[in-house]
Amino acid sequence: MVDLSMKMLLHDRLRFALTTFGVAFSVMLVLVQVGLFEGLIGYAADTILPIRQADLWITSRNTQNIDFANYFPENLVNRVRSVPGVERADNLMVDFMPIHLPNGSSDGVMVYGLTHYWKWGVPWNVVSGNPLDLRGGPYMFLDDFATHRYGPFRVGDYREITNQRFRIIGVLHGLRSFTTIPVAFLDFYRAQALTDITFGKTAYILVHLSPGADRKAVMAEIRRRLPYNDVFTRKAWARRGQDYWIFKTGLGFNMGMIVFLGCLVGVVILAQTLYTTTMEHVREFGMVKAIGGDNGDIYRLLMRQAAVIAVAGYLAGTLLAFLIKPLAKKGDLDLILSPGLLATVFVATLALCLLASTVSFRKVSRIDPALLFRS
């Protein structure tokens, strides 16, 4: 078997390398953009999905995402507790607060407050400390990500949230809000008392269903009893927050444009290269016809070249993306290169490269083998 397509492709190695690099750059661009986006969007659900005990989340009406909490009376939790099918329900406070640092500066902190942490498996990823102790007084657990913004801290240190001192009694790891503001866990009532606005109020109610409870029926009953609140399943609430950032902030459109431009760059580079190659090899393609080949033989040849460039470009681009991953980590960004993303980008690369090869088809179909008679 004589592989003319590969021989032609590798005959001009510099062009092959440059074309492959063009595709690799596009693949890398798309993988990094989408990977970073997935990482970023993942933060929007980072404090929702891990609370597996919370089958349902009750929010005030029209709350868009967990960071932008609105408040409602805390005693509504009692109505929820009395709904058949509800095994447990507790208030959760979430609020953005100023934190004062030892160097005299201030920053922001996303405060989470809950009464029965141990019942909800919150907080998770505990590096040191016992969450049970949060009930004991003005204490807090702080995620070690805060080191990047607040400077180093240790268990036993104090930090002021609003004007109240809290002792750090535990450290967490890997928890982040979408806005990258560090997360701190406090006792519910301590969190509630940080401002007057939240006095007697809560941001959310977490609901754990009884075994065998009809989730839809419970949700309907809660909606009936709390007509000014929204009720979501855990996943729906997480999705709502992510959708907010994707669709209501322009972030998704921006990311989509970058992906589109990445694809466009790859397709244009490849289409241009293949077309130029076709023009330069037009006599050879004419010869393919003269020895008994037809347009289909040449189309297959061009498509094979496109496929080889696609695979080589994809592998090189993916390698580059994996090399960038630790660099992103250093910049506190999660670059998520999931198998699904890698597979999707591979299929898209192959499809777009094959599409690019069709630009040359028209030229091929018009090749007049009689040109071979010209010297």
Place this chain on the structure above:
Amino acid sequence: MKSLVAEEIVKVYQEGGSRVEALRGISLALAPSEIVILEGPSGSGKTTFMSVAGCLLSPTSGRLSVEGQGVDFSRPKDMVRVRRESIGFVFQSFNLFPALTVLENVLYALQIRGKLTPEYEREARTILEQIGLGHRLDFIPARLSGGEKQRVAIARALSGGSRILFADEPTANLDSHVGLEVLGILRRLAKEEGRSVLVATHDPAVRTIADRVVRMRDGCLVEGENG
């Protein structure tokens, strides 16, 4: 049975509103083992006739029969079939695939013709050795002399058992000594292997191998025979 019979071939081009009659009712037959020389000044229609007779170009009107089978010019696949099964081309500028070696140039032609079998591959190697290229099988065309390139082109044209060979100015890019060698090969192919050879040329030396010379001018046969 004639290898190729062209009857009343007419080819008219429409160029920018003007009508150019490139072929005006050409009739020509090729017998097995016959070498026919097609002469004529530039623009006389030699190349157009070879393109039509070689099924590279469809005529405006006329009939073509190759190895006893009529060619349906309205069906491009039929033209492809004839090129694949019966006709080989040798061009003035060789038109070898520069990325392929000598052997691969020939094998690729077999592959396109759907004849890349061990039997035909052996035959291709034999032909290449007979024409003196046995030691050049792994060379790419850029490393060959003009004469060697033309011999590769001949071997490629014959691969897969093509019985009709069309050669366009096969000696034009060669010095006289090498040109004679190529003519010797063409003669041997016709006389020893029974292939039909049609050569378009300006080179008077080619006449030495001709069984018949036909001359074209302004799209017509003016010397030799028409029919």
